[in-house]
Amino acid sequence: MAEELSACERRPWVEATETPFVRIKGITKMFGDLAAVDDVSLDIYRGELFCLLGGSGCGKSTLLRMLAGFETPTAGTIEIDGQDMAGVAANLRPTNMMFQSYALFPHMSVEKNVAYGLLREGVPKPEAMQRTADMLSMVKLDGFANRKPHQLSGGQQQRVALARSLIKQPKLLLLDEPLGALDKKLREETQFELIRIQEDLGVTFIVVTHDQEEAMTLSTRIGVMDAGKIVQVGEPREIYETPNSKYVADFIGSVNIFDGEVDVAAPDLMRVNTAEGAIVCEPMAGLTAKQKLHIAVRPERMQLSRTPIEAANTMRGMVMEVAYMGNLSVYRVQLPGGQCLKVTAANGLHDENPITWDEEVHIGWSAAASTVLVK
Amino acid sequence: MKYRLTTALIALAAAGAVQAQDNVLHVYNWSDYIAEDTLEKFTAETGIEVTYDVYDSNEVLEAKMLAGSSGYDVVVPTSDFLQRQIAAGVYGTLDKSKLPNLANMDADLMAGASAYDAGNEHAVIYMWGTTGIGYNVAAIAERLGDDFEVDSWSLIFDPEISAKLADCGISLLDAPTEILPAAMNYLGLDPNSSAKADFEAGAALLETVRPNIRYFHSSQYISDLANGDTCVAVGWSGDVFQAQARADEADNGVEVAYVIPKEGALQWFDMLAIPADAPHPDAAHAFINFIMDAQITADITNYVWYANGNAASMSLVDEEITSDPGIFPTEAAKAGLWASTVYSARTDRVISRLWTRVKTGQ
Amino acid sequence: MSNSKLARRFVIAVPNIWLILFFMIPFLVVLKISLAEPRIAIPPYSPLWEWVNGEIKFNINFENYAYMWEDTLYINAYLSSIKIAAISTLLTLLIGYPMAHYIARSPEPKRSILLLLVILPFWTSFLLRVYAWIGILKTKGILNAVLLWAGIIDEPLIIMQTDIAVYIGIVYTYLPFLILPLYANLVKLDDTLLEASRDLGASRISSFFRITLPLSMPGIIAGCMLVFIPVLGEYVIPALLGGPDTLMIGKVLWTEYFGNRDWPVASAVAIVMLIIMLIPIMVLRRAQSKGAEI
Incomplete structure (x- = not known):
């Protein structure tokens, strides 16, 4: 097993070389007239760390709760490891969940919290206690066994929750905003800790998060959800570089979006008219003239200069705001047509005379940097 | 009909708030012990508003x-309670000039009452009666046979007999100074004895029949007898007759009868008296004088079925009542009646302890 | 003194004045009477001190307390009160807990209606409701009529004037006092804790006993004390529904006061009852401060 490649090395989703570990087929969940989850189908492979990413109310948590067995789907099926989960109660599923609030039992010590799952399973007490001690040392909580949850810091509570959800060695671990309650620094540390544990144990993780950075860092693949539907599934790079819709582009990282319509859609030239002028893109099949679409350009793909720029696309504008972020600066540039662009530029070591407020600047980017979004 | 016009609390508050000269009167009487229209008539005649509260035990x-x-x-x-309360200074003396109707009272009965209140200085007789046995005729016949004659305290004090009646309910008055002497009398002891040993013997007798007693209460038995919820009640004559009247009125097939047992029974007098600290003594005298009116007393007797001490009213009392030996005992029965005894505080304590013991079965 | 200081003193003074006026003074009066001797007089007990031949003479005697030891009635009454209070508290808990749990787990509009139904009986006089039970439980009452009619029993059940009637009356009367604090506790229970328990393999029943029940302990204790403490001194229910052998300290107190007219012993009984009640009150306070910790 030790030699087995991890999921991100195998990449089974590329050519469907494996049977998916979790198969979600046409799942719908209605709350009254509202479809919280709307006809979602998704395959997740063994050993993946899959992130469900979306804003609040997009249905990601509901989907997770259906996997855990806390909600019954209105339609569709869920298979885990080849077994249909319909009618299988939450306490009988091969999954465990780590709750956003951690849901630690306040009246039990850390040790009792962690051992809870084993003891309910009928594991003999000495063995359960041994495994609990091992688990606590894995999450670096030796010496905290007899504390009550309210005597722990947020980070410690988070690790107790993780330990408790892993103690039964579930085939599938569901994590609902696992890092949401931690401060930024702790969150970054814990992200890598989570990846380490996931790879060590080889457990399949499904993580729900609204934090795109977290999703990018953690996951083998991301499923972006909006209004109950999965809008795009892909590896982090794929999602970032080639978003398939304005929603995804907007959600993942920052982006400048131009609304426009196709002017020329030839095999060798692709040009779109927007309120700020024509934008040239990489040629793309299946588009027709006058078609309404969006162009997305990442801020770091744009160049900014006081002097004119040699590029497929150039524009001029006025710097409205500068935000100094240390390694880079973020500029907000007002274009003549009224749109505001966000442009990032790396800060040089001894930039004596950086671009600042109220300066007129040139902006440029390549055709390849212009992502065409039909949706 | 019960006149529970207000609670004692309101009466107290009102008493404190109004002047003594106000046209109001606060009466505290036994439950079910007045005619329906007596108070109305009093107010109509004198203009005095009456607040009327009730109790069901001398204690x-x-x-x-x-x-x-x-x-x-x-x-x-x-009467017996009256005597020691007079000694404790509870009552004021009556102003007989304000009680012209005293002339209506039966001289013999008032003389009897003067044993408790020398010279009738503090009180006049309201009603008098006996403490005997009320019973459900059909229920007794069903359990003890049609030929069984109810004429003895053995109905209660013989454990074998009372055990047969336990299922349909036996109740005793919650009045130790009436029930214990009855038990002593049944044992052949002097019902007027103050000896501790005699009371202990009476209590011991009661304890033998205790499992057959459903409850001790001094007013509930009226409705329970009338409804058939209990079938034997040691009670006050007039109250049993009221139960009888209610059963007749309800036409529920329950026939209630009252008997003065052949061994004898307590004869008692209930006395109208005015507390020394009464806020409205004039109105109180007016009320007592009003009650002593021949017609008013006769009305009350006709309603509550208790004998009164008013000679002038006798011609106005229903024949049905005057001829009932349960209300006006025959000369033979009169011989067996005993008067209530006044006890010292010490005897009183012995009695109340024994009584608590009997009641709780402890 | 500044206004706010005055206001603060006032705020502190109000409960203290309240306690002195309505607890301390009556308590001292009762304590004083408990040390006196009974008399047939107004008032019916000896004064604490008297002037005899120009000398002050104190009448303090502890006979009444000693008497309570001599006569087993009082100890038995206390024990029986504790027993009745404990059993009825347990019965109330067994009935009230599922009700509180159900209400706390109900969705919003229904929950408010159910809570209203719990509180609704308070709109009728307590005495009236106890009298209503007499009508239901008596030998020729509604309950027996229904059971006889349905053919479940052949002979009417004798419930009135028994301890069973007392338990029915107490459980009925005090149920809301148990349900409300328990509901307030259970409604705060985090659903995700139960989900976590289920997720870790515990059945619904096991989750209830391991999570819901221990976490609702402060509510259980508060509710039980709110039943246990007043039931300990209950007079009306045993007097109206109970039989003569329903031995409760409230009834003994009444008998001492009204039946025996022995105020000193009645006062001694009351003082001892108060001391006995302090124990559960202290348990309650400890539970509450512990509850606040969690």
């Missing part, structure tokens, strides 16, 4: 009287 009345400042103007203690 409760005494507790309130000894606490002082009860706020009541007229109360109705039984």
Whole structure:
């Protein structure tokens, strides 16, 4: 097993070389007239760390709760490891969940919290206690066994929750905003800790998060959800570089979006008219003239200069705001047509005379940097 | 019909709030012990508004009287309780000039009452009666046979007989100074004895039949007898007759009868008296004088079926009542009646302890 | 003194004045009477001190307390009160807990209606409701009529004037006092804790006993004390529904006061009852401060 490649090395989703570990087929969940989850189908492979990413109310948590067995789907099926989960109660599923609030039992010590799952399973007490001690040392909580949850810091509570959800060695671990309650620094540390544990144990993780950075860092693949539907599934790079819709582009990282319509859609030239002028893109099949679409350009793909720029696309504008972020600066540039662009530029070591407020600047980017979004 | 016009609390508050000269009167009387229209007529005649509260035990009345400042103007203690409450200074002397109707009273009965209140200085007779046995005729016949004659305390004090009646319910008055002497009398002891040993013997007798007694209460038995919820009740003559009347009225097939047992029974007098601290003594005198009116007393007797001490009213009392030996005992029965005894505080304590023991089965 | 200081003193003074006026003074009066001797007089007990021949003479005697030891009635009454209070508290808990749990787990509009139904009986006089039970439980009452009619029993059940009637009356009367604090506790229970328990393999029943029940302990204790403490001194229910052998300290107190007119012994009984009640009150306070910790 030790030699087995991890999921991100195998990449089974590329050519469907494996049977998916979790198969979600046409799942719908209605709350009254509202479809919280709307006809979602998704395959997740063994050993993946899959992130469900979306804003609040997009249905990601509901989907997770259906996997855990806390909600019954209105339609569709869920298979885990080849077994249909319909009618299988939450306490009988091969999954465990780590709750956003951690849901630690306040009246039990850390040790009792962690051992809870084993003891309910009928594991003999000495063995359960041994495994609990091992688990606590894995999450670096030796010496905290007899504390009550309210005597722990947020980070410690988070690790107790993780330990408790892993103690039964579930085939599938569901994590609902696992890092949401931690401060930024702790969150970054814990992200890598989570990846380490996931790879060590080889457990399949499904993580729900609204934090795109977290999703990018953690996951083998991301499923972006909006209004109950999965809008795009892909590896982090794929999602970032080639978003398939304005929603995804907007959600993942920052982006400048131009609304426009196709002017020329030839095999060798692709040009779109927007309120700020024509934008040239990489040629793309299946588009027709006058078609309404969006162009997305990442801020770091744009160049900014006081002097004119040699590029497929150039524009001029006025710097409205500068935000100094240390390694880079973020500029907000007002274009003549009224749109505001966000442009990032790396800060040089001894930039004596950086671009600042109220300066007129040139902006440029390549055709390849212009992502065409039909949706 | 019960006149529970207001609670004692309101009476107290009212007594404190209004001047003594106000046209109001606070009466504290036994429950079910007045005619329906007596108070109305009194108010119509005198313009005095009456607040009327009720109790069902001499002990409760005494507790309130000894606490002082009860706020009541007229109360109705039984003769033996009256005597020691007079000694404790509870009652004021009557102003006989304000009681012209005293002339209506039966001289013999008033002389009898003067044994408790020398010279009838503090009280006049309201009603009098006996403490005997009320019973459900059909229920007794069903359990003891049609030929069984109910004429003896053995109905209660013989454990074999009372055990047969336990299922349909036997109740005793919650009045130790009436039930214990009856038990002593049944044992052949002197019902007027103050000897501790005699009371202990009476209590021991009661304890033998205790499992057959459903409850001790001094007013509930009226409705329970009438409804058939109990079938034997040691009770006050008039109350049993009221139960009888209610059963007749309800036409529920329950026939209630009252008997003065052949071994004898307690004869008692309930006396109208005015507390020394009564806020409205004039109105109180007016009320007592009004009650002594021949027609008014006759109306009450006709309603509550208790004998009164008013000679002038006798011609106005229903024949049905005057001829009932349960209300006006025959000469033979009269011989067996005993009067209530006044006990010292020490005897009183012995009695109340024994009584608590009997009641709780402890 | 500044206004706010005055206001603060006032705020502190109000409960203290309240306690002195309505607890300390009556308590001292009762304590004083408990040390006196009974008399047939107004008032019916000896004064604490008297002037005898120009000398002050104190009448303090502890006979009444000693008497309570001599006569087993009082100890038995206390024990029986504790027994009745404990059993009825347990019965109330067994009935009230599922009700509180159900209400706390109900969705919003229904929950408010159910809570209203719990509180609704308070709109009728307590005495009236106890009298209503007499009508239901008596030998020729509604319950027996229904059971006889349905053919479940052949002979009417004798419930009135028994301890069973007392338990029915107490459980009925005090149920809301148990349900409300328990509901307030259970409604705060985090659903995700139960989900976590289920997720870790515990059945619904096991989750209830391991999570819901221990976490609702402060509510259980508060509710039980709110039943246990007043039931310990209950007079009306045993007097109206109970039989003569229903031995409760409230009834003994009443008998001492009104029946025996022995105020000193009645006061001694009351003082001892108060001391006995302090124990559960202290348990309650400890539970509450512990509850606040969690």
